[in-house]
Amino acid sequence: MTRSVLLLRAVNVSGRNSVPMARLRDVLAAETDLEDVSTYIASGNIICETPTTPDAACTAVRKSIAAEFGVDTPVIHRRHAQLVASEKTQPFPDGEEKFVHAMFLERAGKAGALEALEERLQPGERLALVDDDLWIDYGSGGVHSTKLTKAVLDRALGVAGTARNLRTVRKLIELTA
Numbered sequence: 001m002t003r004s005v006l007l008l009r010a011v012n013v014s015g016r017n018s019v020p021m022a023r024l025r026d027v028l029a030a031e032t033d034l035e036d037v038s039t040y041i042a043s044g045n046i047i048c049e050t051p052t053t054p055d056a057a058c059t060a061v062r063k064s065i066a067a068e069f070g071v072d073t074p075v076i077h078r079r080h081a082q083l084v085a086s087e088k089t090q091p092f093p094d095g096e097e098k099f100v101h102a103m104f105l106e107r108a109g110k111a112g113a114l115e116a117l118e119e120r121l122q123p124g125e126r127l128a129l130v131d132d133d134l135w136i137d138y139g140s141g142g143v144h145s146t147k148l149t150k151a152v153l154d155r156a157l158g159v160a161g162t163a164r165n166l167r168t169v170r171k172l173i174e175l176t177a
Helices: 021-031 054-069 080-088 113-118 150-157 166-176
Strands: 003-008 038-040 045-049 075-079 100-105 126-130 133-137 161-165
Touching (some): 075 100, 100 166, 113 126, 113 150, 150 161
Antiparallel strands (some): 100 133, 100 161, 126 133
16 A cells, blocks of 8 residues: 655644644544554644545545644645655755745646746745646745745635645655655
């Protein structure tokens, strides 16, 4: 059986949108059909056997998180092979791991999204849409100096997504192998 990751958007260890990973694993074991569940770091990376119906699994996880933690967050599924293909085709091989991010989208973004986002780029930033992944190289300024905020990305793309830096993407590939 193959392995996958379910990516949560904008969850935290404490404070707003708090979803403690140890408790989340217990909840998912009790309330979903997911098998062999583990988590990686506190930003919401759920590793599991690939669900038979990924969309249904994402819906079940989202409902469980909302019921248990009071947090309504998109859940985005990627199989191991999808992660591998995404990392292999990422368009910024010369970028630094910590500054190159993949924003995994629920589905394709709306037409014209890339052009709208390019207008907001800071010097040194680059972006590219590859299938259902928006790759962003924040350059030496990093994510903290960008104008590509969550609100800007959501508005331009018209679809939910969640970002992970290239280092994390590579670790998720390892963990889902």
